[in-house]
Amino acid sequence: MTEKKFIDVSKVLEEKAPTLKKWMPGFILNWLKRKLHEEEINIIMEQLKDTYGIDFNNKGLEKLGANIVSINSHHIPKTGGIILAANHPLGGLDGMAFVKAIGEVRP
Known part of the structure; x- marks a missing residue:
């Protein structure tokens, strides 16, 4: 996976809601990433980057x-x-x- 992600839930929370991110348990963050299909979408976007x-x-x-x-x-x-x-x-x-x-x- 490339360093630059199209979707980065952790980074968005850090920028938009730093207090929430600070107190959010890791398993909730991981659950959110799975629900938003972060990894799958980033893989597809990487595959289609020149399209x-x-x-x-x-x-x-x-x-x-x-x-x-x-x-x-x-x-x-x-x-x-x-x-x-x-x-x-x-x-x-x-x-x-x-x-x-x-x-x-x-x-």
Whole structure:
């Protein structure tokens, strides 16, 4: 693993909440890192470090094991503006799926 991490939970806590970090038991910090998939995401980001744009998006989805099935993609206009809405609270994977679907219609 590279020295520079894309996600570093410990560093973020140190910078944003140093008192909390100081008193947080190590097992809680390790649990948080596992829940946020820190190591897995850092490995994927290292593997894709020289990949950009839609290629980065699609390879990232592949690495995450996400199977995106686009139905009704004929509703995506080939030109002009578009409004998209994610139906999940954080919407990160939704956003990546949108990029993939739009990229198939608007290469």
